[in-house]
Amino acid sequence: MYQFIAGPLVWIAFAVLIVGSMYRIISMLFQAKKDKVVYPYMSLRFSLRSLIHWFVPFAGVNMRRQPEMTVVTFAFHICLICTPIFLLPHNILIYRAWGISWWTLPKGVADVMTLIVVITSLIFLLRRVTSPVVKYVTSPSDYVLLAIAAAPFVTGFLAYHHVLPYKTMSVLHILSGVVMLAAIPFTRLSHMLFFVFTRSYMGSEFGAVRSSKDW
């Protein structure tokens, strides 16, 4: 069982992620033809101008108006993406499979980054429950998505530090990672794929058509 979970299942998850994402992006590109305004207005220059302003912390007005959210959001997303990619144990697995590896995070740093994901997830949860504006538009799926994103970090941390039985925790860790990877193309976690496109389109419309800024 463990062999299957740690082996083929992980490859299946990656396959779902990659094929699913390609399917979603390609079908969006075809659909965008039907939406007649999209292609004519798209502009590389204004797309990049907008993306840069939204990728740099505090570059936009709303980010400055809500500094706590800006810090939390950037910390969450940076740690969520970088930690698994640059984690030493993950790199060892990849090295064993393909014989390649890359730069890895020192142990202490990886621990802190994992905890940052867990803590910022809790802050998001708290915000969902307490802020009336957010609470009003929260559905059960929002909690599920947050749980899907946080679970691999919680289980990974517990497994690594042997807080709970290692074998069980590592199985749970792999399973939660599998769920997250496979969920990305088919849930609202797909903002990871679409963010660049939605922002680029709005940046293009604001820049090329409206001669104004969208941040």
Added chain:
Amino acid sequence: MGEPAENAVVDPGLDEQIKKLTSEKIEGVITKVLTEETAARLDVYMRTCVHCGLCAEACHYCLSHDKDPRFSPVGKVKQTLWEILRRKGKVEPEFIRECARIAFTECNVCRRCSMYCPFGIDIAYLLLVVRRICSLLGVVPQYLQDTVNSHAVTSNQMWVKQDEWIDTLQWQEEDTQDEIKDARIPLDKEGAEIMYSVIGPEPKFLAQLLGNIAFIMNVAGIDWTMPSFDGWDNSNMAMYSGDCESRARIERTHDEAAFKLKVKKIVMGECGHAFRGAVYDGPKGLGWKEPPVPLIHAIQFYYELIRDGKVKIVKKFEGPVTVQDPCNVVRGRGLGKMLRYIMRAVCEDFRDVSPRFEHNYCCGAGGGVINCGPSWKSARVKGNSVKAEQLKATGAKVIITPCHNCHSGIEDIINYYKLGMHVKFFSEILVNAMEIPEELKV
């Protein structure tokens, strides 16, 4: 929170019209809009929104209602489109009424929220999709629908007949001749440099604005003309009612007037929504990326006249004065700097607003909201207390609004919040500030 007071508003365009709906009809229209008329944008926007609520900060309705979540941009989408999609169009007539109330009277489609959403979701577009559904179902606030009916019948917004239009222009021409020697409003002059177009309400009840432009054009020595025939009205309420077919027809009539007169460009009066219709939202529906005839807003026209010295300012406007950045020309076309240039050129004591430029708050009247009629006025004015606070903070006594909707909307706000200010169009202060050359003096 209790029942929102706006629910009590009686509007036959909604109340009577929903009685004619059946569930099959509703489902049919929704399916048609969702499958035939929308595509990637709607789909991706709905899948990308993570319900973070950061757009709430953008909306003047939400800010003015103490951040009541029902008024946040995403909250409005939740109450309308999310439900429609979740129930696959199987919704009741009463729900359509709710959709119409929210989409037509609680959102100015000003697009400020697109600048606050981290993903750049065009929430105004989503609300326009809701309006489209309501329009196809015949559920549109009565006053707004009446302006669209007028467009369809008369090619102008205010049921103005051709003889009334020509008569008004001649009356204003005569009035201008009292101040400027041999002033003319040239009608149907083929090959003129500029065609000047206005919105229907100008001849209907703001005729002095036509006199103002005649004054400015004659002093500046511009080769201009106005059409005596259909196409003189550049407004387009169908763009806001969701009647895309009429929207396209209206824009084409306006463009064709310019083609017939073989003018080099069109200059539009001080109106924001008409500019949105003629310059960027209208041409799309006709397959043009940019307008087929070059077209500039009055702000840019005044800017060029002052910059090039065609109009000389001799007596600046006195007293503290501030400005409204109309969404459709500033957020919509980046004319904020030119607006400030002309304000400073003509006013002694210009007090800028904050927030400003593309971050300015909508007047609350735009996007067809004021056209929904008097029964919705109270909700509209109460939904924009932030505008009152913003204007009050400038300490100005006069507000220049280079847009008709802003003009009326801000006047309502001033009266309701007792700000003791006055609203003026830019042309009103320009005609008093500019020099009349000796040879033109009567």
